[in-house]
Amino acid sequence: MMKRTECFRVLARHIKNEPVVSTYSSAFEWDAINPRDLNYLSIGAMGLDTSHALGLALGRPDKRVVVLQGDGSLLMNLGSLTTIAAAAPENLIHFVAHNGTYEANGSHPLPDPKIDFAAMARAAGYAAVFDFTDLDVFTQQVAHVLEQDGPVFATLRVEPSQPLTYDYKRIYDPAKRRAFKAAWQA
């Protein structure tokens, strides 16, 4: 089983000018590992990270958009798999950190922690689907994942993390949204 922070450190080495949309635990860990204006953190409602990312991807088909989602968030907006597959943005790469828990809300388990998200994405019609359980394999293949024509889906099977400090005021600061827009439109 991988650690989310390890996966994100590997991913950070491959992220250049792509915006990264993330929320809750993924957002705090990603923004700590790779703080940058192109981190899109103001999601507004659990599960809508994929919807924001779809809007970004449709708005700028010339730029690749990465979303780092938690498994609880995906379950809350599971229909977005179908919406994204139907809209078929070639520039959208969708990672889901699967730890089986609602980590930001007390680490309670998902209704079924064993759910197979990759199978769901494949059935929904994503163009490319991956399922990673081993950090060495992820490290070897992450560049390949990011190069695929999308929509791309990748499950990262990770351990639950230790409780984080959730400073929502900081990541939802309006200044961060303004900085993102400036960087996105630059």
Next chain:
Amino acid sequence: MDAKTSAAASLSGAAIIAAIKASGVGFILSVPDITTSSGLLAPIANDNALRLIRVCKEDECVGIASGLSYSDKRALILIQHTGFLDSINALRGIAVEYKQPICMMIGLLQHDPEVVPRASPSYGVRIVEPILEAMGIAYHRISTDADVGKITPAIETAYRDSQPVAFLIARSPS
């Protein structure tokens, strides 16, 4: 029904679509609504000037519209009032707290267009305007052709000032 009343009671879907286009909207985000199904959604689906994104649940529209706005791409959310009610938390966070230009066209299902929404026979319709007011979201009733002129300036204002707006479609456009 006399001629004057008959004319006042019409609502042209083509005129609404023209107003949407005139406002610079390029994306329609929608879950089908029977009030607007044949008069708006069906012709929009066949209109190459508007890209229709069909979503599974209405709150997705709020996130997609927000993402599009960062590229200065304008979107209109076309949903039923039940979908608006289901999207309150997304609207709370994205439209109100983040002050994003979320533009909604909301069909009032099972509403009697001859009465104001607050007096609707439908409980769900009766609570729509009070909820919008409690959230501080501007809204406009679109009941007849005379109301269609409100659409373009209201969308322009929403994007200029980065704030949400709702249009309440009180009768089925023809």
